[in-house]
Amino acid sequence: MNRKQTKAVRVRDVWIGGGAPVLVQGMTKTDTRDVKGTLEEIARYAEVGCEIVRVAVPDREAADAVKEIVRHSPLPVVADIHFDYRLALTVIEYGVDKLRLNPGNIGDRDRVEAVVKAAKVRQIPIRIGVNSGSLEKSLLQGMGRTAETLVASAARHIKILNDLDYDQIVVSLKASDVPTMVAAYRLMAESYDYPLHLGVTEAGTLLQGTVKSAVGIGTLLSEGIGDTIRISLTGPGEEEIRVAWEILKALKLRDRGANLVACPTCGRLQFDMWPVVEELERRLTKVVEPITVAVMGCAVNGPGEAREADVGLAGGKDMGLIYRHGKILRRVEQADMVEEIWKEILAAAEEVRLSGKGAQRSHA
Numbered sequence: 001m002n003r004k005q006t007k008a009v010r011v012r013d014v015w016i017g018g019g020a021p022v023l024v025q026g027m028t029k030t031d032t033r034d035v036k037g038t039l040e041e042i043a044r045y046a047e048v049g050c051e052i053v054r055v056a057v058p059d060r061e062a063a064d065a066v067k068e069i070v071r072h073s074p075l076p077v078v079a080d081i082h083f084d085y086r087l088a089l090t091v092i093e094y095g096v097d098k099l100r101l102n103p104g105n106i107g108d109r110d111r112v113e114a115v116v117k118a119a120k121v122r123q124i125p126i127r128i129g130v131n132s133g134s135l136e137k138s139l140l141q142g143m144g145r146t147a148e149t150l151v152a153s154a155a156r157h158i159k160i161l162n163d164l165d166y167d168q169i170v171v172s173l174k175a176s177d178v179p180t181m182v183a184a185y186r187l188m189a190e191s192y193d194y195p196l197h198l199g200v201t202e203a204g205t206l207l208q209g210t211v212k213s214a215v216g217i218g219t220l221l222s223e224g225i226g227d228t229i230r231i232s233l234t235g236p237g238e239e240e241i242r243v244a245w246e247i248l249k250a251l252k253l254r255d256r257g258a259n260l261v262a263c264p265t266c267g268r269l270q271f272d273m274w275p276v277v278e279e280l281e282r283r284l285t286k287v288v289e290p291i292t293v294a295v296m297g298c299a300v301n302g303p304g305e306a307r308e309a310d311v312g313l314a315g316g317k318d319m320g321l322i323y324r325h326g327k328i329l330r331r332v333e334q335a336d337m338v339e340e341i342w343k344e345i346l347a348a349a350e351e352v353r354l355s356g357k358g359a360q361r362s363h364a
Contacts, residue, residue: 001251003224006195009125009168012076012097014051016125016170017195017227022253024244025197025230026050026237027080032062032069039072041237046074048241048285049256052228054078054100063087067094078127085111092118098170100127103160104136116164125168128157131201132175147183150175154188169194170228174201178216185220195227202232209233210243218247242285255290258345261305268298270317271334279338284345289352293345294323310348313341324348 008018016023026045030037032055042053053075057063063079070077076097081087085106088099092115099119103112103126119126130153132145143149150173161169171194173184181200188196200216203209213231220226229247231240248254262277277295284293294309296302299316303323306312312323313332320337322329324344332340 001224004189006193009195023051023228024049025052025228026241027054029237032056033065035065035068038069042073044238045241048238049245050241052076054080056080057087063090066091066096070095085115088115089118092122098125100129102128102157104157116166127170128154129172130154147180150184151187170197172197174199176202178212181216182219185225189225197228198226199230199232205234214247221251258284258287259292261294263297265297271315273297276337287349289349291348311344
């Protein structure tokens with residue numbers, strides 16, 4: 001697909017926009033003042049594929065904690081700051097890699113200018129994050145809570161930074177209403193070439209939030225809009241990262257980890273398939289190489305899907321045939337299915353790793 005070309009912005013050792021791969025971002029759910037807990041959470045995020053991480057900075061104690069977090073984080077760190085420009089200056093001094101800050105919310109021009117000056121010296125980009133739940137009253141009174149309002153709010157903040165000769169900007173326009181979110185990003189992409197950070201805010205629980213995010217973010221990515229994504233779920237942050245990668249993989253924008261193909265099951269099923277799929281899905285979270293694994297339940301579509309996969313299992317009556325690269329390797333009984341197919345999965349992953357194709361290939 002043709003992606004919209006946006007300005008390139010550097011965040012530590014990764015690039016946002018400018019044709020770079022769409023990056024996966026997460027946000028920690030620990031109290032930032034808990035340095036040890038926050039770093040442990042960041043490490044877990046990195047393990048499942050997070051590439052940029054954001055931490056909340058609500059007060060000076062949290063800002064001071066950022067110093068150690070940045071020093072030890074394996075990922076670029078974004079400081080999320082609202083209203084108090086002094087917190088921004090503190091985390092910039094401590095080496096944070098990016099700010100999430102709306103300049104119109106931190107007071108007079110002198111305060112904004114101080115933040116921008118410090119950001120320029122350290123070459124730190126700023127993400128303007130507009131949220132439908134916290135729009136300016138003046139805009140709401142005149143326009144209501146619409147896509148146009150979100151864009152108008154972003155435009156105000158962008159102008160403040162542009163007037164200070166600053167353009168290392170990333171923009172997000174998040175709403176919990178998917179059609180509003182999609183319309184806002186489309187309008188923004190038509191008017192500006194700043195990189196866009198996509199998200200459906202307050203998306204909800206794992207099921208509802210995944211569906212909303214896949215529809216909203218997936219729609220925009222399929223149109224070539226978006227440079228980073230974050231899934232917002234009420235639950236563990238690791239699940240947000242996994243969902244983000246599944247969206248990117250479904251659109252063939254990035255490759256990381258296994259693609260598990262499994263039939264929905266029907267009356268033709270002749271073995272206990274669900275426990276096999278559930279156990280493989282659990283184990284596959286640790287596989288980073290881009291391989292396809294198929295688990296099929298009958299002789300109608302099973303052999304074809306199994307042959308197309310790197311590793312496949314086509315089930316029969318209380319048994320199955322294991323395939324590797326289109327060839328039948330052996331017959332296995334129900335009790336041995338998981339362990340036997342897992343051996344082939346590990347071998348296929350090692351084959352990919354040694355080939356140099358590896359994980360996280362970009363189709364950008």
